[in-house]
Amino acid sequence: MPQPMTLHWSPRSPYVRKVMIVAHETGLQGRLHPVRTVVGGTTPHRDLMRINPLGKIPTLELLDGSVLYDSPVICEYLDTLHDGPKLFPRTWPDRGVALRRLALGDGMLDAALPWLGERFRPAERRSQPHMDLWREKLVACVAALEHEADALANSRLTIGHIAIGVALGYLDFRFDELRWREGHPRLAAWQATFNQLPSVLANPPVDDR
Ligand SMILES: N[C@@H](CCC(=O)N[C@@H](CS)C(=O)NCC(=O)O)C(=O)O
Numbered sequence: 350m351p352q353p354m355t356l357h358w359s360p361r362s363p364y365v366r367k368v369m370i371v372a373h374e375t376g377l378q379g380r381l382h383p384v385r386t387v388v389g390g391t392t393p394h395r396d397l398m399r400i401n402p403l404g405k406i407p408t409l410e411l412l413d414g415s416v417l418y419d420s421p422v423i424c425e426y427l428d429t430l431h432d433g434p435k436l437f438p439r440t441w442p443d444r445g446v447a448l449r450r451l452a453l454g455d456g457m458l459d460a461a462l463p464w465l466g467e468r469f470r471p472a473e474r475r476s477q478p479h480m481d482l483w484r485e486k487l488v489a490c491v492a493a494l495e496h497e498a499d500a501l502a503n504s505r506l507t508i509g510h511i512a513i514g515v516a517l518g519y520l521d522f523r524f525d526e527l528r529w530r531e532g533h534p535r536l537a538a539w540q541a542t543f544n545q546l547p548s549v550l551a552n553p554p555v556d557d558r
Contacts, residue, residue, distance in 0.1 A: 350379065355410040356423075357397060358383035360555035363458050363519040364420040365407045370511050371424045373548035375431040381409075387558075389466075421451060424508055436508045443507075450497075450509025453490060457516035460486045465523055484527070487520070491529045491536065498535035502542070514543035522554040 358365050372378045386406050388394050394404050400416045401408040409417045409426070417423050428437045438444045464483035467475050494501075494513060501510055517540045520529050530537040543549060 352412055353380055353382035354412060356381045356383045357386035357401075357406045357408040357410075359386060359388075359406055360553075360557050362406055363515050363522075363554065364405075364455070366518070366552050366554060367420050367454075367511055367515045368407045368409075368423050368427070369552040370515065370546075370548045371427050371436060371508065373551055374436060374506065374511070374546075375427055375433060377427055377430055378551075380430070385557075421455065421508075424511075428508070434505065436506065436511070438507060447507040447509040450501075450507070451512040453494070454509070454512025454514075454516040457487060457490050457513075458519060460490075461516075461519055461524065487524070487527065487529075490516075491520075491527075491533055495533040495536045498533075498539045502535075502539045506546075510543065514540060514549065518544070518549075518554060 356365075356368065358369075360366075369378075369381075369383075372381050386394065386397060386408075388397065388404055388406055397406075397408060398404040400410065401418045403418065405418065407418065407420050407423055409423045411417065417426055425437050428435055436447075438447050460483045464480055464487075467480055467483075494517075501513065504510075517529065517536070520527055
């Protein structure tokens with residue numbers, strides 16, 4: 350077994366969670382050495398920035414000294430390291446569907462995280478129009494996914510399924526008040542099944558500090 354690769358990690362990050370689920374699905378958990386890395390807020394993480402100038406997690410250090418980011422790149426790299434069914438389909442149109450779903454799931458997170466950040470600002474400095482916009486986008490994504498729920502349920506697991514499952518899981522983790530299941534029974538049923546995957550159960554979101 351080769352030495353493990355260092356993964357800059359947090360149990361709170363949904364992007365990291367996606368990588369961990371991919372590692373589990375591809376049998377590569379033992380190849381990763383997760384290192385708790387605290388980012389966010391206004392304090393730059395200068396050690397991390399030396400290897401990833403964006404200062405974001407997940408960041409993966411390979412054994413040859415090279416570094417990979419962001420989460421889609423790391424996931425696709427992990428998918429090259431095993432011989433099982435591929436999470437990134439090789440041929441179109443299946444590849445396009447999976448990548449679009451990956452973009453949708455990640456895009457939901459890209460709306461949810463700034464919204465969460467805005468909530469931590471003093472009330473008088475919060476931008477209500479921005480928060481309304483992020484909410485509207487997330488509501489639109491959930492509505493669009495309701496129409497795709499049967500297709501998700503009836504197709505084999507890809508990176509697109511994982512990204513969407515992780516994004517919905519993040520709404521459960523941080524945005525209870527959205528009550529996204531209401532009016533979206535097919536999507537709720539699909540996510541309930543997704544949540545029972547061993548790879549998903551093994552990597553719950555945790556507010557550890
Ligand atoms: N597109 C990136 C997003 C990663 C990201 O934003 N991670 C957050 C943690 S959940 C982070 O590192 N935030 C710190 C910062 O933006 O300074 C990916 O898919 O990896």
